Amino acid sequence: MMILTKKMIEIRTILQKVGQSSTLTLPSIVVIGSQSSGKSSVLEAIVGHEFLPKGSNMVTRRPIELTLVNTPKGQEEYGEFPDLGLRRITDFSSIQRTLTELNLAVPDSECVSHEPIHLTVYSPNVPDLSLIDLPGYIQVVGANQPLQLKQKIAELCDKYIQPPNVILAISAADVDLANSTALRASRRVDPRGERTIGVITKMDLVDPTRGAAILNDKQYGLRLGYVGVVAKAPSTPGLFKIGHTNLMSTITKQENAYFSSHPLEFGPEAGVNVGTTTLRKKLMNVLEQTMSSSLQGTSDAIKQELEEATYEFKVQYNDRPLSAESYLAESLDAFKHSFKQFTEEFGRPQMHELLKNELDQKVLDLLAARYWNKPIEDLSPAKPEVDSIYDLPKADPESLYWHRQLDASTSALTKLGVGRLATTVVASSIQAHIDRIIGQSTFANHPFARDAIMEATSTILNERYYSTSDQVENCIKPYKFEIDVDEREWGLGREQVGNVLKKELKDCESALGSLESAVGGRRKLKEVMSFVDKARKGDVIVEGGDGRTGAGGFSAALLARGREAVFLRDRADIIKMRLLAVKSKQCAGINNKYYCPEVFLNAAASKLASTAVLFLNVELLSEFYYNFPRELDLRLGRQLAPSEVEKFAREDPRIRHHLEVIRRKELLELVLEKMESLRQLEGRERERRGSA
Numbered sequence: 001m002m003i004l005t006k007k008m009i010e011i012r013t014i015l016q017k018v019g020q021s022s023t024l025t026l027p028s029i030v031v032i033g034s035q036s037s038g039k040s041s042v043l044e045a046i047v048g049h050e051f052l053p054k055g056s057n058m059v060t061r062r063p064i065e066l067t068l069v070n071t072p073k074g075q076e077e078y079g080e081f082p083d084l085g086l087r088r089i090t091d092f093s094s095i096q097r098t099l100t101e102l103n104l105a106v107p108d109s110e111c112v113s114h115e116p117i118h119l120t121v122y123s124p125n126v127p128d129l130s131l132i133d134l135p136g137y138i139q140v141v142g143a144n145q146p147l148q149l150k151q152k153i154a155e156l157c158d159k160y161i162q163p164p165n166v167i168l169a170i171s172a173a174d175v176d177l178a179n180s181t182a183l184r185a186s187r188r189v190d191p192r193g194e195r196t197i198g199v200i201t202k203m204d205l206v207d208p209t210r211g212a213a214i215l216n217d218k219q220y221g222l223r224l225g226y227v228g229v230v231a232k233a234p235s236t237p238g239l240f241k242i243g244h245t246n247l248m249s250t251i252t253k254q255e256n257a258y259f260s261s262h263p264l265e266f267g268p269e270a271g272v273n274v275g276t277t278t279l280r281k282k283l284m285n286v287l288e289q290t291m292s293s294s295l296q297g298t299s300d301a302i303k304q305e306l307e308e309a310t311y312e313f314k315v316q317y318n319d320r321p322l323s324a325e326s327y328l329a330e331s332l333d334a335f336k337h338s339f340k341q342f343t344e345e346f347g348r349p350q351m352h353e354l355l356k357n358e359l360d361q362k363v364l365d366l367l368a369a370r371y372w373n374k375p376i377e378d379l380s381p382a383k384p385e386v387d388s389i390y391d392l393p394k395a396d397p398e399s400l401y402w403h404r405q406l407d408a409s410t411s412a413l414t415k416l417g418v419g420r421l422a423t424t425v426v427a428s429s430i431q432a433h434i435d436r437i438i439g440q441s442t443f444a445n446h447p448f449a450r451d452a453i454m455e456a457t458s459t460i461l462n463e464r465y466y467s468t469s470d471q472v473e474n475c476i477k478p479y480k481f482e483i484d485v486d487e488r489e490w491g492l493g494r495e496q497v498g499n500v501l502k503k504e505l506k507d508c509e510s511a512l513g514s515l516e517s518a519v520g521g522r523r524k525l526k527e528v529m530s531f532v533d534k535a536r537k538g539d540v541i542v543e544g545g546d547g548r549t550g551a552g553g554f555s556a557a558l559l560a561r562g563r564e565a566v567f568l569r570d571r572a573d574i575i576k577m578r579l580l581a582v583k584s585k586q587c588a589g590i591n592n593k594y595y596c597p598e599v600f601l602n603a604a605a606s607k608l609a610s611t612a613v614l615f616l617n618v619e620l621l622s623e624f625y626y627n628f629p630r631e632l633d634l635r636l637g638r639q640l641a642p643s644e645v646e647k648f649a650r651e652d653p654r655i656r657h658h659l660e661v662i663r664r665k666e667l668l669e670l671v672l673e674k675m676e677s678l679r680q681l682e683g684r685e686r687e688r689r690g691s692a
């Protein structure tokens with residue numbers, strides 16, 4: 001029948017997908033032997049291909065879990081590395097190269113790794129088997145090999161030769177069995193020799209009588225017996241490699257020739273087992289039986305694992321079903337909901353505020369450049385008198401100079417590129433808001449989704465950028481020629497600029513405060529400042545201006561801070577003065593606009609902002625609000641392949657775990673179902689045999 005092994009191998013493949021089911025390993029045949037005992041040769045003879053890494057410098061460094069799958073006659077032979085996603089490799093020398101690379105990837109310092117390589121070979125010429133090749137035992141540690149190597153290999157082998165695995169202990173005929181490392185290791189874990197098959201290689205190298213005696217060995221008695229083989233691959237002269245497919249028949253022929261030429265020792269009467277064909281059959285039988293007897297145990301272990309998974313699902317996830325798709329869909333819905341809320345909170349007033357703040361800063365810069373850099377006296381209120389403390393400079397109201405100053409400032413304001421500025425300010429604010437919404441959503445834990453959303457955002461904004469910025473620029477064009485401010489706007493500007501100046505004053509003062517603590521106190525700063533003041537008036541000579549030594553006994557860094565402090569102090573003084581001016585009667589009405597440039601420019605900035613916002617709203621914001629959810633659907637919905645959805649969901653450790661528990665549960669249920677039907681099959685088979 002031999003159907004059990006095949007089915008069990010299928011089950012094992014499913015179980016491997018479950019992962020971390022170390023308890024659930026189904027029986028395999030573990031191949032052990034010391035280096036050069038002929039271990040690789042035997043495995044290759046079984047498979048019928050040379051595919052194992054070869055070389056002088058210990059090439060097997062990781063366990064190779066080799067699954068052989070018998071396919072119908074006439075089908076192509078190929079290998080697969082499921083973990084690497086390498087499928088249908090028909091060239092066995094390529095398999096050999098991959099195995100060599102995988103082994104050599106283990107660093108020399110580690111020497112061996114416990115992480116298995118999974119390789120499956122499909123062929124009509126192999127039986128269904130599951131074999132594990134391990135690094136060969138070494139006797140003497142090589143010159144450039146670490147001392148613990150011997151120990152490490154032994155530990156790795158010990159892990160695999162535990163029940164229910166079958167041990168294939170390889171020993172060479174030309175080495176005394178008493179010295180066989182493989183048999184010694186097997187004895188330790190299988191003292192009664194119940195699950196060990198002895199393979200004696202290199203039978204051709206010893207006298208046939210001696211060879212036959214080894215196979216009949218009673219001292220190291222094995223219930224499953226010994227098989228003698230001559231598995232040496234024919235030497236292949238460089239260019240003319242023999243066809244790989246012939247390896248099996250070549251070895252069989254070679255063995256037949258050798259063993260039949262010694263009928264007395266190896267003939268049917270001799271009662272010994274010889275040849276790789278015999279070995280192959282034996283392996284099948286033994287594995288099948290082992291599988292059969294471990295059926296119950298495996299089934300119980302799976303049940304237990306399933307119970308644990310079911311429990312975990314209930315306790316941790318309240319039996320809540322979840323799939324990568326549903327998770328993505330839910331997350332996307334929630335995100336769109338938060339976005340919708342945002343759209344209700346972010347509109348024209350918010351854009352106006354953003355833009356106005358930005359323009360206020362520009363106005364402050366203009367004031368500083370055109371007005372506040374004058375000698376303070378020019379701008380200060382007149383000398384205090386009883387009833388006109390807050391008089392503005394007594395300049396001629398018709399003074400062309402002040403007219404030109406205000407006209408130039410206004411023109412600089414309207415021509416600073418309001419279109420670009422406004423679009424940039426609003427676009428980056430939208431980006432920041434989206435980033436914040438992501439941060440508060442489930443997507444926070446998903447770099448992939450975060451990137452996709454940010455990209456969607458910038459794609460839409462970039463597409464609209466130039467046209468929006470042009471439109472805004474266009475619509476403020478009239479202001480470049482003239483800005484009319486009415487009384488109401490003036491009043492509002494007066495109020496607002498008061499706040500702007502107060503805030504600027506506060507900023508100056510707090511910057512002064514930080515400078516104070518940076519230089520080590522108010523007194524110290526005052527000293528430097530008074531030195532800077534004197535230097536400015538020419539009272540003292542600043543020497544050593546090379547920036548390193550400084551002057552007046554102050555270090556260059558201290559002087560730089562002093563200059564900064566003087567600048568801040570003067571700016572604060574001017575602002576205070578201008579605040580008084582703005583609040584004074586003279587600035588109450590628009591007729592005095594040349595003396596109150598702060599108010600006029602503020603009112604102008606408000607007009608610019610209001611006009612810009614009208615167009616920003618139509619050209620940028622509404623477009624964005626319309627397109628963004630659609631772009632999200634596209635990027636996180638329709639465009640994603642199932643594997644990407646899976647990858648996305650697994651980015652979040654909690655979701656990954658949730659999905660894994662469900663998957664494990666489902667797979668285990670599937671496996672258990674298969675196991676049950678196998679057991680029924682087994683039972684019927686036994687009954688049939690019993691009644692026969």
Ligand code: GDP
Pocket residue numbers: 033034035036037038039040041042136201202203204205229230231232233
């Ligand atoms: P491993 O290190 O245990 O994998 O051993 P190999 O399979 O690489 O074999 C070691 C050496 O012994 C190689 O040169 C093989 O060609 C040779 N060899 C393997 N089996 C036989 C055999 O049955 N007869 C002879 N004469 N040589 C063999």
